[in-house]
Amino acid sequence: MKSAEHSPLTRKLSAFVALSDVELAVLERLHQRRRSFVAGREMVHQGQTTQAAYILSAGWVCSYKLQADGTRQIVDFQVPGDFLGLRSVLLRTSDHSFEPVVDIEAAKVMKSDLLDAFVHNPRLATAILWAASRDEAMVVEHLVGIGRRDAEARMAHFLLELGSRLALVGIGSKEGFDCPLTQYHLADTLGLSAVHVNRILRQLRESGLVTFRDGHVTFHDHRGLVSLADFDPAYLDQTGPLLK
Amino acid sequence: MKSAEHSPLTRKLSAFVALSDVELAVLERLHQRRRSFVAGREMVHQGQTTQAAYILSAGWVCSYKLQADGTRQIVDFQVPGDFLGLRSVLLRTSDHSFEPVVDIEAAKVMKSDLLDAFVHNPRLATAILWAASRDEAMVVEHLVGIGRRDAEARMAHFLLELGSRLALVGIGSKEGFDCPLTQYHLADTLGLSAVHVNRILRQLRESGLVTFRDGHVTFHDHRGLVSLADFDPAYLDQTGPLLK
């Protein structure tokens, strides 16, 4: 089986652990129940209890929290290869909502199947938990960005992180990537207004660093961006101690 | 054994799961290796790999990330009953630093002991992972606060959350709590300058909502604060689905 035939999740995990044929097979079997969801319609509402998680195979999803005053904060995006609602299956009710950014394809994973796979394939369990832990590290980095970076660095950092994540599953590179997000998504992610997002994007474009336009992000000066954003991909790349 | 004799961690977990005598004993045994650390000296540096975690039994610790420009973002505080570095033991190198806010007492937990306890006491494992998941929910809430709340609501929310957490381990209430943090800590937590923190605190005090002074937080109008901050403690209180 060639790498191109694998699911994005398999690609992602394989970048960090050498998975055995058995483990690969179990992973592919988790992808049986294919589902589609249309853009914009909320999949899981905050506070809801779920007995299933999803593995995203195509499209983008955002997870967010709504506040009483109507403002929204996007906590994270899920791209192909990412889990949706893993934590809410394993431990607690979901504390945020999920909404597809575009029409998506996902595999529904029942709690029982997941626990079975974990019990019989501890290395696979570790790999998946490693991915969950990486997601958490991204949230922390996001927190740091909103708290201590100005709008320009925040945007640069965000685009670089997305680029790295997508490159890992083969749909992005240091040159750029396709990006279905609107400037409103960026605003709700970065804690800015949509108007200001627009101005910052123009500024980055006019500095020759990066262009965000027509659903595509183009890195013109990747190193310059890294320097502007103080971007250190260690939190995305590092291998877990149990994954030897 | 009376509740007062239990460790703060035991108190916290007992609020959500009825632990058996065996589980209580295992939990207490994890507290054997007592250690002290002095205020201000960094315990774990970001990027460091650790083979041990700590259970905090007295004092406060903050976990933070430093940026290249010298600014600091505090991600979370640990109060008695909280774990330090649990994730870095289980999965990956630590991605932030830890520093005691005051002199602290903690129990060192070796990775092997923890894994042993997990294997033989799955309910205990679930309870501890529930606590870890709760920590993550707090980080998400923190992110929302910095991204979408103004300085006053951010401060109010933070103080309310701390109050709830401390009440759970018996060192705080709706009336207030002792708090060793400086205004600089608050600033680095909330993504504000220390000067602005001072102004916001004055504003909250003069509105008769809350006083932060001389190492003590006093809630004058708890309900008013909750309303100002749009504080919903669900993310702290909810019981996980596996904890029946």
Added chain:
DNA sequence: CGTTAGTTTGATGGTCCTCAAGCACTGTGG
């Protein structure tokens, strides 16, 4: 061809930062 969603730009103002200075308290050493 009107409607809607998304982008772009300008004008104005508020929130919060930075710089600066003064004060209170504590601990230290001469």
Added chain:
DNA sequence: CCACAGTGCTTGAGGACCATCAAACTAACG
């Protein structure tokens, strides 16, 4: 005992960054 430094708190003045309001423009779509 007192000078002095260090830490933390407080307040003022000025300005930067970013929000809000408003309006025009484009593209997609029924």
